[in-house]
Amino acid sequence: MTFEEIKEKLKSYSVGIAGAGGLGSNCAVALARAGIGKLVIADFDIVSESNLNRQYFFRDQLGVKKVVALKENINRINPTVQVEIRDIKLNESTIVSVFKDCDILVEAFDLAEMKKMLIETCITELPKTPLVVGLGMAGYGDSNSIKVRKNSNIYICGDEKTEISDQYPPLAPRVGIVANMQANTVLEILLK
Amino acid sequence: MNITLNNRPESFEQSDLTINQLLEIKKFTFKMLVIKVNGELVKKDEYESFQIKDGDDVNVLHLISGG
Numbered sequence: 001m002t003f004e005e006i007k008e009k010l011k012s013y014s015v016g017i018a019g020a021g022g023l024g025s026n027c028a029v030a031l032a033r034a035g036i037g038k039l040v041i042a043d044f045d046i047v048s049e050s051n052l053n054r055q056y057f058f059r060d061q062l063g064v065k066k067v068v069a070l071k072e073n074i075n076r077i078n079p080t081v082q083v084e085i086r087d088i089k090l091n092e093s094t095i096v097s098v099f100k101d102c103d104i105l106v107e108a109f110d111l112a113e114m115k116k117m118l119i120e121t122c123i124t125e126l127p128k129t130p131l132v133v134g135l136g137m138a139g140y141g142d143s144n145s146i147k148v149r150k151n152s153n154i155y156i157c158g159d160e161k162t163e164i165s166d167q168y169p170p171l172a173p174r175v176g177i178v179a180n181m182q183a184n185t186v187l188e189i190l191l192k
Numbered sequence: 193m194n195i196t197l198n199n200r201p202e203s204f205e206q207s208d209l210t211i212n213q214l215l216e217i218k219k220f221t222f223k224m225l226v227i228k229v230n231g232e233l234v235k236k237d238e239y240e241s242f243q244i245k246d247g248d249d250v251n252v253l254h255l256i257s258g259g
Contacts, residue, residue: 019259021259022258022259023259024259108259109259110257110258110259111257112224112255112256112257113224113255115255115257115259116224116225116226116255119226119253119255120226120233120235123226123228123232123233124233133253134258134259135253135255135256136256136258137258137259138258149198149199150199151198151199151228151251152228152231154253156253160254160256161256162256162258163256163257163258164256164257164258170258170259175258175259
């Protein structure tokens with residue numbers, strides 16, 4: 001496929017992003033730069049000081065809803081991307097209603113119990129939608145432990161072992177690697 | 193029996209195992225799990241009764257916070 005063909009193909013797809021934090025904001029920006037047709041982004045949170053060490057927001061956006069700030073940033077990078085935003089805390093029923101028309105869904109939550117809820121909901125309610133999960137990206141170094149594992153239509157990106165703690169904080173480089181690995185996996189699925 | 197566990201072949205002396213027995217043998221002590229057997233979700237309240245059999249494709253996802 002040529003670069004022109006790749007760009008043309010990506011325009012026809014819609015990608016859901018569940019969470020607009022470290023994984024979601026960076027993954028969404030990578031997909032926007034690549035020229036994805038549409039992004040559906042859901043998050044309930046606002047931009048806070050502690051987010052700026054890894055999330056795709058700016059100091060003058062502190063206090064702004066993450067979905068609003070992210071849409072603004074994507075529009076500044078690539079205004080041709082259609083960005084649909086939902087300012088909600090996702091649950092079993094809204095995951096289905098918000099993302100049912102997306103070609104792929106990216107799991108970009110921070111808490112383990114939210115990841116579990118989304119993955120279980122997708123297995124039972126959205127079994128045909130490929131799901132790209134971010135799992136294990138705390139701390140620094142050990143880049144070679146970060147990989148993609150596929151099981152049917154669930155793709156797990158990360159080291160699957162490092163959990164956030166005081167010794168293993170979430171930092172821009174490893175969070176960014178996993179977020180971009182998720183975006184790269186989305187492209188691989190869509191362009192195959 | 194021979195099964196596929198997280199994309200890798202695994203052999204066990206037993207002819208079948210419950211999910212809890214498998215987790216114990218493999219020393220999976222994690223709390224937050226998503227388990228699929230042959231693509232179907234197995235919920236936590238079935239871990240004691242659900243039987244894994246020869247040829248099954250078992251996927252155990254250990255969920256950790258961060259993102």
